[in-house]
Amino acid sequence: MSLSTRWWHGILARSLLAMAGIALLMGSAGGIAVGRIVGERVQSQAMLKLGELLDTVESTVSVACFTNDEGLAYEVAQGLLRNSEVRRVVIRGSEREIAQVARSGVSAYKDEAVELRQVRSPFKANEIIGTVQVEIDQQVIDARVAEEVNFAYLLLLGVLLLVIAATTGSIFLFIVRPIKQTSDRMHDLDVTSGESLKVPQGHERSEIGRLVEDVNQLTGRLVEVLDQERDLRQRQEIGQRKYHDLFDNSSAGIFVARSDGRIDSFNRAFAEMTWLPLAEDQEGGRRRLTEAQWRNPMELLAMIVASLLDGTTHESDFQLDGRRGDMRWLHVTVVPLGDGSVQGTVTDVTLIKQEELFARRLAVTDSLTSFANREGLNQAYAQLQSRTTPFILVRIDFDGIRQITEALGVPVGDRALLSVASRLRAAMESNDFVARISGTKFALVLEGEYDREVIAHRIDVLAEHLAQPYPSLDDDRSVPVVLGVRVGAARFPDDGVELQHLLRRAELALGNVPVGSHTCIFFNPVQEAAVEHRRRMEDDLRVAVATGELELYCQPIVDLRQGRVVGGEALLRWTHPQHGAVPPETFVPMAEQIGLIGEIGRWVLKEACRYIAHWRNVELDLYVSVNVSVRQIPDELAPGMVAKTLEQYGLPPQALAIEITESLLMNDVTIAQEWIASLRAMGLHIYMDDFGTGYSSLSYLKRFALDTVKIDRSFVRDMSADNSDFALVNAIITMAKSLGLGVVAEGIEDEQQFRLLRQSDCGFGQGNYFSRPVPMSQFNTIAMRINDELASYC
Template identity: 50%
Template sequence: MAERNAVHWWNGIVFRSLAAVTLLSALIGGLCSLMLREQVVVRAHTDAQRRLEQLLDTVENTASVAAFANDEQLAREVVQGLLRNSEVRRVSIHGAAAPLAHAESSGPQNTSQPPVQRRLMSPFKKGEVIGHIRLDADWNAIYSQVDADARYAMLLLSAQTWLMILGTAGMVFWVVVLPIKMISDRLHHLDATSSETLTIPEGHDKTELGRLVGDINDLKLRLISTLDQERELRWQQDIAQRMYQDVFDHSTSGIFVADLHGQLLSFNPAFIELTWLPQPSAKQPWRNLSEPRWAESQQLLQLIEHSTQQHESCAADLLLHGRRGDERWLNIVVLPLGDGTVQGTVTDVTARKREEISARRLAVTDPLTGFANREGLFQAHAGMHVTADAPLVVAMIDLAGFRQINDALGFSVGDQILLMAANRIRESTNPDSFLARVGGDEFVIVLRGMAERSAIEAWISHLQARLGEPYKTDTTPISIGSSAGLALFPGDGVDMQNLLHCAELALGSAHASRHGAQTHPHLFFHPELLQQVEYRRRLEDDLRLAVEQRELKLFFQPIVDLHTGLLAGAEALLRWQHSERGAVSPEVFIPLAERIGLIGEIGRQVLDDACRQVAHWRRDGLEIYVSVNVSASQIPEELPPESILETLNSYGLPSHAIALEITEGVLMSNVSVAQNWIAQLRAAGLRIYLDDFGTGYSSLSYLKRFPMDTVKVDKSFIMDMNDDHTLVDAIITMTGSLGLNVVAEGVEEAAQLDLLRAMGCGYGQGYLFSRPVAAADFVATAKRINTEMGRHTASP
């Protein structure tokens, strides 16, 4: 061990450190010496060139005089004077025509460097060259001196380098190497399992060596702590093993270990109890799940095989059947162990499974009537186009006025009626019919074994008669009607989704017939209903495009002051001229816009176009107002008061330039919201008209509850005025007493106009004055009305 740990002196850190410092310093010193010598040579050459130039500067004027005078004697004196310089090797002076003087010193020559030459200029005539002087340096002498200087400098640098090497080596030895050696020696003799620690070398408390010693001590302490933890973990593992064995033996969940072939390697008593397997004995030591002792063993073997092949945990719920006819649901989870075996757990989930089955049953069942719900209807008839072998009738029935009963009498009474209606439906259908409640008051009956329309008509009529009989509730007997839509399989559809859709369309058509001339309590589906749906869908797309491209245009119908016969204002009426369908009535596209959510954008466009047109007319001198219709769905979010006032301000209009017409439906939708909306607009100076007055349930009460300015009498009263004008007279008298103006709509005859004037009606509107006209034609219409009606009013 001692020989293995012995370190030779040339492998020691001291020798290696000194050798590294010496080599590095010598290398750096050598490179520096070479660089220094090169710099000395370059500088000496430059200095020599500069000195030669200075020599020429001192004799240039004298040489110029000698060349000008062609004085050879003077030229030789100049040459001899220059040659006395030890750095000059050869000198020659040439005149304009011939050489004047030449001299050179003895010794070896160095012709590697070019001579120094200078032109001699005339001292009397500027710019005239009269000769030149040439000087060759003695570079051998110069370089000899340079070599001597370089050797001296290198000698000094070498001495300095070796001093640095010795100083650095000593410093490294005392400051670094020696403390490291001390640390290494102490660490070599340190007991790793004891609490003994290394001591920091003196003076190295805050150096890297001190930190190294601290890190070593920390590492040693962590190692000791890790060993202690390992011993603790082993002790805990022993306890856990004993606890696991106890849990394994006494767990209520079954635990087993098996191989791919179903061979049981280990199992606990709960596994035997839960799986109803017989206890193994010496006579029957069964150990394989493939033995025919458990009917569901094949499912477990498949689960084990899948888990082993896919290397993933698998789970499944298995239903066990006991010998006495009882059942038990087991949840089995199998986890691969990686060596061809699996570990499994078995849990009794019978209670949970029964709850799930009950929950699934509730998910497809209507809790009030016990019928299937919409989801249950679709689940029960999934794939019916494959399984149905006889005609079917899908009847969809709803109760007329059921929502009003809920609103008036409460949901408890509504539930009683629904239960009684469900019982009547159950009593009026065959036992094999399928019954469902798919909405609040909507029932679906899937009737089997009936193909003739006459028989279906008789059955549905009988059912609707039963549903129409009075219902004896806790409060009072209630009578309600019903509507029904019928679809036939397979003529109207081959799956329940299509059949139910067809029945809904037929039901909707039956609903619509309630408000028509002919009432149909039930209707069969007809393909024309689909065409109507497609027509409405295309009309929706066209309306969206028309709103986007602003194809809806405003027409204006004049409102005339009946006392003066002059034009007072106009009502803005929206018109849609479809490129293919022609003129589309507002009674068609306005409800459509409300249903698809376009009414807000249409309302903003109407208000903007009306304000723009009124501003244009007022600039041209036509001082009238325009009334704009507002629907219930526009209040308050789509047309808030702030937005209306901002639009008026953007066109520079006063608040009385625009009036807003609302119907009783607006007021009935939300009383508090409508009151607040009207109050804000009237406070800002806008006028509010109540349109179609007299057609609602309680119009007179609204005049007291809501701050109105004007009442517009519905045209149906004006049309009947020739026979009986008592009601119109009463409305005009009553509204006048409340300080309200009256506009009579639908004035078409002069006799009606005379009666209205006699009653004191303030304003009139109708075809007698003008039909709705485009904005471009309105000015001419206004002039005609002011001329004709003013003359008629002025005449006796």
């Protein structure tokens, strides 16, 4: 490179060019600004001077105009014209022009300035008697402006030249020279021997000094990197030898292959795992991965290509078939090497795969019956759903197996399920699918588009077969076992396309099977609507309990012999905002099922005690009997809580009676006995409601400590003097008296029933003949009315 070329590309030349450009730009802008400013200033000065001249001659012109003295006016005009900047002067009186003088040899400008001043009377200041018009000689003004602008330009140019010269010298002295010195030293620098650059004198703290230090640090690091690279190369050579040892002797298969499957190298373990010959050459070329009997060789090649494309590790399991009919699973991991090839690692995972397959089979199979479980049903359903062919989903539930398990033990219950599974398996056709989805519940999938009557007949026959007595399941007993069978069915896709929907709708259909019937019920949308209605009613019942929609009524209990009200039975009522009155037999079981019966029972108890206390304050000695659900004992209506409530309202135990039913006693005999004994020990009376309708009512009178029985209304309703119902009522009354129990006859509807019961010496009765159930707030009034009406019978 020539000296001129080096100079042209140097910092100094570029700085000079930059400064020259900046100076040219600034000089041009400054010259324009200076010319404008100077022109305006000279023009302003000329006008100011002209005004001062007019001020000087104003009085003289006033006299000339007043007297119309042309000679005096001419002398004034000549005097003004002596000013080099004035081109022409015109003086006018009030009626005419009295003087006009112009400079000769001067051409007029288009835009010349004119000063026009009014002349006032020397005697009356407000009277205008003429004008003086003075025109400026613009050529003179322009010449003066040009002169001053040229001077300013020369001065500005000189300043810029001095700045450029000073800046250039500074750049050369403080930047170019030390940089050149540093550059010259770098050419002779031997960094491998530890030599470093010296900082130019005077630049220890400048940017150039820091640059020299950075260069020294960079060269030091470069030497370190070179040393590290030398060491790394040595270690790589050692590692390469070790790698070859590991490659050849590794228990895992290792190979290096291209995207097209050509194998660059592989070890002995890879050849053994893939049943390939160890020799690499075959017919003059390299071996390929596809020579091994992979079940899906293209998937292996696709994985290699994907690894090369995204530059990441890929791995998967591949099945390999041997030439002797054996099979092997290999786990292949490929890593891109950056040169268009991948390194693969192969491990034998055949045992792991077999264990996974076994575990997967267990995960979808019921261990007892060997049928599919719920997960197996899900997988089978997914395949059926993808084919979109119609099929029937059948739900079968067996009643009695749980009781067998509880009574005879789990092994006997399992034998019952195995017997059921055996009959199901024998009845199924080749395309049918069976799953055990819970303890005693099975699901059947019957494929094919069947006529509804045909498939219903087939299911009915199956249900009858399943309901036939089973041989003895217990070694100690030879009595055959009979299981209840309920069957419900739903159709795909008419009744739904999702498995959960079909299962639920088949369950809804199953729930509508009559007790003891083995007939299959198909799903009907009305069933789902009924369930949805019940769900909404359950939600509404929760709201009713929370907002106080429930109301307590009471039906009087009358002493038939004395003809007066002695108490009443508390009855719960619910008036729904939309549906009106909801029968207790509808919402009370609902409250039991959704867990509200405990809260409702405690509210009923407190409400009854509150009204009893109120009646006693007005001298009505009445008691109230409260019905108790099986779900309330022993914790939801604990004896301690009852005692605390009575104490809260200041009531004796005799003010409250508890009515129980046969179902409560059947639930858990021991708990029921302890609970009743605790209440009676407190002094409460225990009534047995609906006596005579159960299977074992008489035995309960012997086993449980009761105070009173209530004859069910079904006996009283049809009672007459000469029928069996009357004889049965008499028998119950006689038996109760012999056991020392009181008797309350329910359902008295007319006077004949009332009289017959009095003749039978029945102690107490209740029914619509005396009064329908009324709100608790009205009960005291109703009780006094009944007492007045029955006074004539006593």
